[in-house]
Amino acid sequence: MSTPENNYIEHGFLAKTRADEVPALGYTAYVIDTCEDVTGRILSATRSSMTPLQRYKAIDRRIKQVEKAAEARQKKRGMDAYCEVSDFAGARYILYTFLKLRDVRVAYVPSRPIGEYGGETDNWMWPRHAADFSFLRAYVAPDGQPAEFSKANVPYRPKRYLRVAPEGIKDGEFALIIGFPRVTHRYLTSYALAEYETLGFLQEVKLSKQMVSILEHASDEDLGAAVRVAGRMKNLNNYIKKNTGVLEGFKRFDLRARRAEQERWWARRVEADPAARDKYHALLAAFKSLYETRALYATKDLLLENATDTGLLGQAMLIYRWSIEKAKPDLDRESKFMEREIPDLRDGIAIFQRGFDPASDRAILKMLLKEMADLPEGQRVRAVDAILAQILPGKSPSGEETPRDAALDKYLDGLYLGTGLDTDEERLKMFDLSHDALVKQADSFIALAASLFDEIQEGLDRRKAFEGALDVLTPQWMEIVTRESGHPAYPDANSTMRLNYGVVRGYSPRDAVWYDPFTTLRGVVEKNTGVPPFNCPARMVELARAKTYGPYRDAILDDVPVDFLTTHDSTNGNSGSPVLNARGELVGCLFDGNYEAVSGDFAFDEDLNRSISVDIRYVLWVADYVDGAENILRELQRK
């Protein structure tokens, strides 16, 4: 909702009444209703004679059937549910039933200098002093069912809600978090770790940095562009910092070599038993060959994905693929194009406009085209080769820089002039066209998407075959891991709900240094330079100097606690997880991990891995003393 004139990101937002709340575009609230093990039903769709790709498709289709049937069953019971089957490493499948609330509104967000205090400098870092929280409210139709935004909607009333623990939490105290951690990779083979290290992170970080540099340039040129690309830039920077840290962690903990050593150790253990030995070596050989095959196309697929997942070309590809998918029966479609997803897709197409900056969109596309033009033989993109042959007749495509650069500029001039996709009306209109009608529009971006379509599909099939093969190998591998490690291996995160236990605890990041688990208001003032990202409001400095702590003071710290550390095993997707004390009361909100621990996705280290949360007492202090959000505090029964 931010615009240069109404910059909520910078200045914060407080709705003094419900009527003042604004739509939180793009936000959806999922409320879990039930979950059910459906492993038997899913795996009965497979036969051992299937190829990996056949197996993947069979499972994919069966999952859609189960989800669709479950939603139909709920509908009969009068509930507008959203059902989803989650895959636990190919070994178990769980069906989740959600209420999916689409009318979400912003009630209160602190200003950026408070909420994002420390910005990129402090991101992933401890000691941290960010009030990283927002208050959103979900609305439903008067009958209690999910509904699109409407003035007639009423606030959703959950069966249960969390109570605030006004006394907060202490060093060493037990704590729980509930959240939806996206993905961890704790049980990979050394071949998979090698892929992450050499291909995944290095190349992706390099590409992301090129994009950030383009977006920074655009932001410097134009305040409007700066507001539009702020979200994307933040995501990219976050990604870069995290993955740079992961790479450092790979080196610091020597992850790949240690995993390979483990594999050799296990190999020696099964040496005496010929059957076990042959099975073990066959399994490792299968993993090895799987990752070797993938490496052949890794860079090509990475560039194609980046080009066709985001930006204007991403919109064109989405609309073009939908024009093909819409002709299929629902169960035959790619899952993201199933009937139930169409409202979200449509929203996404509208919301795209808010982040669209033509200059940087074009610069990023140009950069990606040049990267593709420089791919080695065997990985080349046929559609891009065709374009290069057309704009640079008779020249080697990766030849001299200046003519290629100029020719690409000319090509892009035509491309951006020949499209109507740069307005949301036009995109939404094209979204609804049949395939033939869409192609007849002769839109330049749609034509580019069409020319890339076959290669995108090939990449998708490669990925599906890979996943299908992993679905067979991984359960066998996990048997070995579990047996050899001598204790039950808890599953990797897979975006399903997870309850984590831990305690509040500091850590030693390096020799002779100890990090305490709490930061304080005093520390906010200590970091304040008056220059972003360390520019807290003058009022906060005054309040801190006057020790105006109110009921939010911690007796041991003699200050308002700001952020705190816990030992929870969290990752991306846990941001926003409530932190609960032993009585299940809210004491904070998790929003980050520490830099030393970002490689925790691959190997958890009890001494170093920490989660970072904002203390509920700081949330309340900011709401109370800085922003005067009495209505929010009243609702939380604090005033």
Added chain:
Amino acid sequence: MSTPENNYIEHGFLAKTRADEVPALGYTAYVIDTCEDVTGRILSATRSSMTPLQRYKAIDRRIKQVEKAAEARQKKRGMDAYCEVSDFAGARYILYTFLKLRDVRVAYVPSRPIGEYGGETDNWMWPRHAADFSFLRAYVAPDGQPAEFSKANVPYRPKRYLRVAPEGIKDGEFALIIGFPRVTHRYLTSYALAEYETLGFLQEVKLSKQMVSILEHASDEDLGAAVRVAGRMKNLNNYIKKNTGVLEGFKRFDLRARRAEQERWWARRVEADPAARDKYHALLAAFKSLYETRALYATKDLLLENATDTGLLGQAMLIYRWSIEKAKPDLDRESKFMEREIPDLRDGIAIFQRGFDPASDRAILKMLLKEMADLPEGQRVRAVDAILAQILPGKSPSGEETPRDAALDKYLDGLYLGTGLDTDEERLKMFDLSHDALVKQADSFIALAASLFDEIQEGLDRRKAFEGALDVLTPQWMEIVTRESGHPAYPDANSTMRLNYGVVRGYSPRDAVWYDPFTTLRGVVEKNTGVPPFNCPARMVELARAKTYGPYRDAILDDVPVDFLTTHDSTNGNSGSPVLNARGELVGCLFDGNYEAVSGDFAFDEDLNRSISVDIRYVLWVADYVDGAENILRELQRK
């Protein structure tokens, strides 16, 4: 003694026998014999009617008389002593009698990657992992008296020496240091602090950075130059880092404003007593006018000092001034040109050659000439103006850059071609000439020094008048400070011997961070990247991994302690101070302060100011396991 071929700085040095020890050129050992209060004798030379300059000169001359008489007395007793009167803020004068041992030799120095581990990156920082120690041995003539280097000399045997405490020291334990802290400024007025902040540090740091950048360039070009300028660069970098920290401390602690607030508070307290009030305000007004006058010439004097204190021009100025001073009776000379100092001056002139790099010498002189050419009216250097008028006839001296630059280059070509001062033989020869004979040499650098001489003298007289005035004002000011602060104010450091008490203790550098008081061998390995300045020998990493700690292990740390923190109030000049336990046994060697505390010279903060020492157990571990210095360990009675 280091050369590119025999690089002791880089590779370390171990004399396996006494005969292998090499002269530590430029090093002198002072051994205190007695000290005596001579305040009455000194101040009886002054009269209240004297101008500040007259007063300064009277005291200066009386000091020289007292020193000379004392040395003569010692001589009669058969002792070749060095006597020095030290000034305690104009209120007390103490006569120190030393043995000055000039034959000092290097016995053992660890290699740079160990001794200077962390280099500039870690300088002034904690956690620190440097083995900052050297073993030197002082020699005397067979009769026990100080002597120049000679094969016939024998090791000096002190009346007392320190015993090593093999068990080291613990967190919280009491410790003493003995050393010669150079200078602190704890009791300055806000006017003096303003001068340090705005003129002193800012301008001097800027100038030093320009010099470092020139020396870095020279080092990159030529390995020989790199070795020659290493010492100077290290000093400059150390100075820059320290004074940048001091400036940060001025801001962090708001020193100037707080001192001014104190002065206003004291003003309110004396308001009721007219006599006290008038005296207080007159005193403050005198300080204010003193610093205002000095500010008029501050930049000019800074540039002149830098140009004529170092480099080839420094040598020329020294030789030229000596040619004038040598005609005067000893007591009338500037103290650095008194008879007893001449051997040191002569040594300095010889040693200069080892650090002399013509290219950077010239580049620094050019930079300083340009800075002087850009001085505002009223601060201009007449001699430089005369040069500019000669090389740029008819042009504004601070006019267009290119012609001035080219003209300066041409001038410098002539200057460096027209001098013989670039060899030590020639310099020593000129050092011995009479004034007339020297001037007749028509050496270009001597001529430049002669043209600057009057203005250097004017600057010197300005400084003497300033010091003379301070000598009167400071004791009155100290009376107020002592009365108002309610407890005795211990004197500022003034390069005399000081015994300090303290304890081993960590500190919190910022919110949520605690620094432990000990670092460990584990931490050395943790920092090791293999790239300077973090490139410890592979052997050390192996020893640490194998936990080869020997008798140097600390039970609590389960490791060899490396460096440690104490609460001592130390400053420049304390480097090398022995750290003693409560039984007076050696537990370490102080070599640095922490960055948060460098402004401690102006205001000591008990929570933040720490001294950094190398643990004697690390010294012994390195000598024993890394360098195999059995002979050193035997002498320390460790083996």
